Amino acid sequence: MNSPMPFPWQRAATGANLLSPDGTLGVTIFEEMTTLALQTGAINLGQGFPDEDGPVEIKAAAQAAIAAGANQYAPGKGILELREAISLHQERFYGLEPDPQTEIIVTTGATEAIAASLLALVGPGDEVLTFEPFYDSYGAIIGLSGARHVTAPLLAPDFMPDLAALDAAFSSRTRVVLVNNPHNPTGAVFPREVLERVVELAIRHDAVIITDEVYEHLTFGARHIPVATLPGAAGRTLTISSAGKTFSFTGWKIGWLSGPEHLIAAARTVKQFLSYSSGTPFQSAIAAGLGLPDEFYAGIADTLQLKRDILSEGLRAAGLDVFTPQGTYFVNVDTAPLGITDAVELARRLPALVGVAAIPVPVFCHPEGAERTRSLLRFAFCKRIDVLQEAAERLATLRDRL
Template structure:
């Protein structure tokens, strides 16, 4: 058996390498290309089709005009690190030292890579929940780690405690938690989080908690795992400005946690991007200081848009699993007579003018079989776009047997 090079391991970890080691493109690139080719409504990739707050964007524009265009400090601007610490105190009751317990990253994606590369050695096991965000698989593979998964099953997409206990062991170096969860839209409750912390303590594992959708929950509370008893000393928490403020292209994220873990992450991070987004950092600092009503209002509006799409998917004949958070909703296309959501996803842009992402691409082979008929749709779009997408989706039932 051939030995894979680091880049091949990375591709394989993100399900981009075929059995004969041929490189493919991400499903997001593939489906977006099809959507663009056929003029389809793209509900596949999770980016908003509206701009973030104009006043925040003006701060970035002014910063560019004022010459804030050279390297930012490697740890991030002092004001943004302070704003992150203030945010954690305001919303989660955490007291952080902005100089030692906060680091600014090039989006949460860089934070994921830096954390995994900082702590995971060849042969170490890393546990994620499945379906999993593809960056987790890619960086675990790049580090030489062994990726273990715990399934999240419909309808509530919560982990089975016994199964989780059977996967986490003394070989586990890190548990990666994505809460609220992409792609399922699940939000893990206190009992689940406490079980994760107990297992991490028992087996001396670190927790990497990706909380980029922390403000986007619908009728349920988001609980940062780092606030639970016993978790603080072993948890790194990631978040970013992209999802909360609809500035996904700015790629401004942050990691918080105890000083010794942040220092390790920062050490690796400085040899990835070193720093980025100097003009965006003061804008994000101002965004983090927006009134609380902005955050609750945005979540309420997003939830209402999600219900528009959920209703449309219901009326189209799918089984719909309404999300508790994130940008995404999962639906089962099996009631329409389709057994493979991946095949359907590749034909939908041309046939009905709507794009979605099959859930199977977020899974290892066994998980892909388990989720074969499930599809993820993004509802971070304008209301009129979602209404039109729902109208087009109603035509799916006409395609069965066509």
């Protein structure tokens, strides 16, 4: 017990902002807000999961696979049918052609792909660079690995990085730069010039790029550019995506990882001792889903954009400053126009106050970033239209209720 943090779970908890300075272990903000929503009957716009299922043909494919007996372990790297479908999807949308045999593995959601990649590639003495705010599992896994988590800020209102600050965040110890694009929690979609700077800096510092692209098809008027398509990037980039967000089957936990063979082999070595394999009949169904026509992919983005706009109208009526996202499930607002500068405190009051739950953005940051985003709240709009209309009406009363 010579070290102040001798156990891996403590490093993970600290990385995810769950461990207080006095050593008290808290719950995730998602659990806290969900509990408050249940206690008050509030509409839960905190955690980002849909409240309606995805395409019936994908559900039917899963049912057919179960009936046909696809109920035992899948191969550790995923069934060949899905790996081939992922390769075809990458070629169809981005011109990439990963080898299904050696350059793709199927994972238990994107979360496992992130964990396997980081645990395979970094350790004590290394640095992992992410943008800030950052998805909480990044901090947890970086902490678990023993590496140091370094951040570069994304700045409102458009949540683009300051490129000089990004340059300064790299060092000789930067082993991995982890890029979430489209970005959760801000909803930013990074343009080519930002991504090219990331690649340029990764090459200069000989860093691996890991990209979390789970919202790749959920963009609104902005083009998603996979980092692996940029000059000089393919040989040092691991690309992560999943079926959960695209197809609205988050509970199936089917994700994937693609990239050069030597990096995939490293990640697979760790992944096989995490879950080994998962969701055999679901893998077959997602293979079918990846072959859906272009109209499907355009349609899900259009529907989500409509939902974004419905909720945003209610947030503006509440007197909040709305930062319109270019992608993802989330819209962020600034509570400062209402004279409120503590989003965490407001998030805890909101379910009882107006019957809607949200997530405060500071929980996705280190202390300095938490101060910078102190007055920001994140709302999820991946819900039914009638639910969002009701939430918008409730939120429009916020100014009067405060």
